[in-house]
Amino acid sequence: MSLDLTASAGYSSNGKSPIKTHTVYLALGSNVGDRRANLAAALQRLREVVEISRVSSVYETEPVGYAEQPRFFNMVCAGRTALSAEQLLAYAKTIETALGRRPTVRNGPRPIDIDILLYDDLQMHEEHLTIPHPRMTERAFVLVPLAEIAPELIDPSSGRSISELRDALPQDGVKKLADNLRVPLEHDIQNSRPAVHVRLGRVGVAGLQKAILLGSDERAQWFQVVFDLYADLDPVRAGVHMSRFSEALEEVLDEISLMVWPRVEVLAEQLARRIIERQQVLRAEVHLRTIYPLQKWTPISGRPTQEVYGLLAQAVATRKGARRLVGVEVEGMVACPCAQDMVHSLARVRLREEGLPDEAIEKMLEVTPLATHNQRGRALLMVGTQELIDAHELISIAENAMSSENYALLKRPDELYVVNKAHTHPRFVEDVVREMLRAVIERYEHLPPDTFVWASQRNEETIHKYDVVAEGWGTLAELRAEIREQASLEHHTTREEWLKSIE
Numbered sequence: 001m002s003l004d005l006t007a008s009a010g011y012s013s014n015g016k017s018p019i020k021t022h023t024v025y026l027a028l029g030s031n032v033g034d035r036r037a038n039l040a041a042a043l044q045r046l047r048e049v050v051e052i053s054r055v056s057s058v059y060e061t062e063p064v065g066y067a068e069q070p071r072f073f074n075m076v077c078a079g080r081t082a083l084s085a086e087q088l089l090a091y092a093k094t095i096e097t098a099l100g101r102r103p104t105v106r107n108g109p110r111p112i113d114i115d116i117l118l119y120d121d122l123q124m125h126e127e128h129l130t131i132p133h134p135r136m137t138e139r140a141f142v143l144v145p146l147a148e149i150a151p152e153l154i155d156p157s158s159g160r161s162i163s164e165l166r167d168a169l170p171q172d173g174v175k176k177l178a179d180n181l182r183v184p185l186e187h188d189i190q191n192s193r194p195a196v197h198v199r200l201g202r203v204g205v206a207g208l209q210k211a212i213l214l215g216s217d218e219r220a221q222w223f224q225v226v227f228d229l230y231a232d233l234d235p236v237r238a239g240v241h242m243s244r245f246s247e248a249l250e251e252v253l254d255e256i257s258l259m260v261w262p263r264v265e266v267l268a269e270q271l272a273r274r275i276i277e278r279q280q281v282l283r284a285e286v287h288l289r290t291i292y293p294l295q296k297w298t299p300i301s302g303r304p305t306q307e308v309y310g311l312l313a314q315a316v317a318t319r320k321g322a323r324r325l326v327g328v329e330v331e332g333m334v335a336c337p338c339a340q341d342m343v344h345s346l347a348r349v350r351l352r353e354e355g356l357p358d359e360a361i362e363k364m365l366e367v368t369p370l371a372t373h374n375q376r377g378r379a380l381l382m383v384g385t386q387e388l389i390d391a392h393e394l395i396s397i398a399e400n401a402m403s404s405e406n407y408a409l410l411k412r413p414d415e416l417y418v419v420n421k422a423h424t425h426p427r428f429v430e431d432v433v434r435e436m437l438r439a440v441i442e443r444y445e446h447l448p449p450d451t452f453v454w455a456s457q458r459n460e461e462t463i464h465k466y467d468v469v470a471e472g473w474g475t476l477a478e479l480r481a482e483i484r485e486q487a488s489l490e491h492h493t494t495r496e497e498w499l500k501s502i503e
């Protein structure tokens with residue numbers, strides 16, 4: 001769906017600007033508490049400031065220096081940071097403190113130790129910071145893991161490669177423990193058989209939120225998008241891996257943002273396709289919703305007002321392909337024609353009883369807005385197509401189908417305008433849906449006959465304790481046949497049928 005952000009409030013650019021970064025090598029060690037968890041926690045906190053690209057295996061090592069202490073877990077990592085060496089050291093110290101490190105004897109036991117080994121080709125010798133790390137070349141617990149990820153790297157102090165330096169040291173106190181920090185898991189419960197052998201139609205995560213830049217390269221804006229992601233589940237699998245839904249989302253967001261600013265329905269479709277791959281299922285379904293703010297003006301006083309609409313997309317993918325719908329959610333005002341007609345009869349009777357002549361009564365009834373009960377209505381209008389649909393057009397179709405648009409801001413003359421407009425355009429909930437369908441076939445003359453349309457309206461009744469609802473749907477071919485040629489079709493293609501007919 002195209003979004004014209006010139007009319008939209010809250011414009012911002014993506015603000016990407018190149019930042020100078022530096023290559024760093026860091027050594028991590030722990031010999032107190034849960035050593036694996038300490039290394040993992042330190043690494044995770046380092047990721048806040050270092051874009052970590054390589055991580056060595058984990059080694060269990062004999063203590064060096066002060067022998068009367070538990071064995072260490074050691075590892076090294078490499079990455080890029082925008083911090084200066086001093087800032088990085090300060091940050092590393094905050095991590096050490098946060099993970100429970102307290103002052104102890106030199107080379108003594110500690111939950112975590114983070115040393116800066118190398119920082120670009122920098123060589124510095126200050127009391128508080130020496131780079132390359134002054135004891136690096138004599139420590140097998142540093143050089144063995146470092147040589148694993150960067151054997152050819154040259155130590156700028158000695159001019160020798162890391163693998164050469166490692167080979168010059170005895171390494172018997174350094175044993176590789178594991179390739180990474182993962183704890184080996186014994187079972188994959190999700191892939192086991194369930195107690196009851198039956199297929200489930202939709203299993204997944206709902207209400208997953210992300211901030212996403214939508215629009216075009218020239219004009220993009222952050223939207224808070226809420227996703228519901230589902231897969232079907234075959235009868236022999238106990239469960240889906242829920243984390244793979246968010247993984248699929250992260251991957252797709254990454255890929256799309258590198259190419260173009262995505263349209264929401266393209267995002268929904270790509271995501272549904274990715275879920276098929278990641279979950280290894282036959283069918284995936286994606287729903288997403290975001291609010292869409294537009295800059296409008298009040299009808300008479302001309303005040304600027306930000307009006308908020310909903311932007312929706314839905315996609316279904318199977319192994320054969322995918323289908324998608326895009327749509328809007330619009331609030332407005334709906335005045336009831338039935339109650340207004342009754343008020344009309346009552347007014348005529350009362351005016352006659354007051355002795356007014358018939359001709360005057362008819363004129364009065366013609367020009368005076370007559371009372372009726374009115375409600376806040378919510379229209380949903382969705383179109384199933386691969387073509388680009390303009391969000392503004394769908395919004396104005398839905399808004400015009402109601403008795404009047406409503407506003408977040410109304411001064412008194414505007415209020416009168418809205419009330420008068422609504423009372424001169426009374427509509428049943430059914431009328432609103434039919435109006436939307438009529439306007440869609442007129443506006444989208446050029447779209448192919450198998451394009452799908454779904455319209456619904458829900459009015460919060462003021463005189464009842466319930467809401468009234470109407471829904472209509474069908475392909476453009478079906479809707480055109482009825483609206484234009486007055487055909488009466490017994491069945492319209494449902495959303496499920498349309499989504500199912502993926503080639």
Ligand SMILES: Nc1ncnc2c1ncn2[C@@H]1O[C@H](COP(=O)(O)OP(=O)(O)OP(=O)(O)O)[C@@H](O)[C@H]1O
Binds near residue numbers: 115130134
């Ligand atoms: N490259 C470096 N990386 C980390 N700390 C350094 C470095 N160069 C100097 N230091 C200084 O060394 C001080 C002591 O460091 P740390 O507490 O890690 O000592 P240690 O672990 O007992 O011994 P070692 O420094 O031999 O590993 C730090 O406060 C820091 O100011």
Ligand SMILES: Nc1nc2c(c(=O)[nH]1)N=C(CO)CN2
Binds near residue numbers: 061141
């Ligand atoms: N095996 C091993 N020994 C050490 C370590 C370490 O990380 N591993 N760190 C020390 C002080 O930084 C002192 N001794």
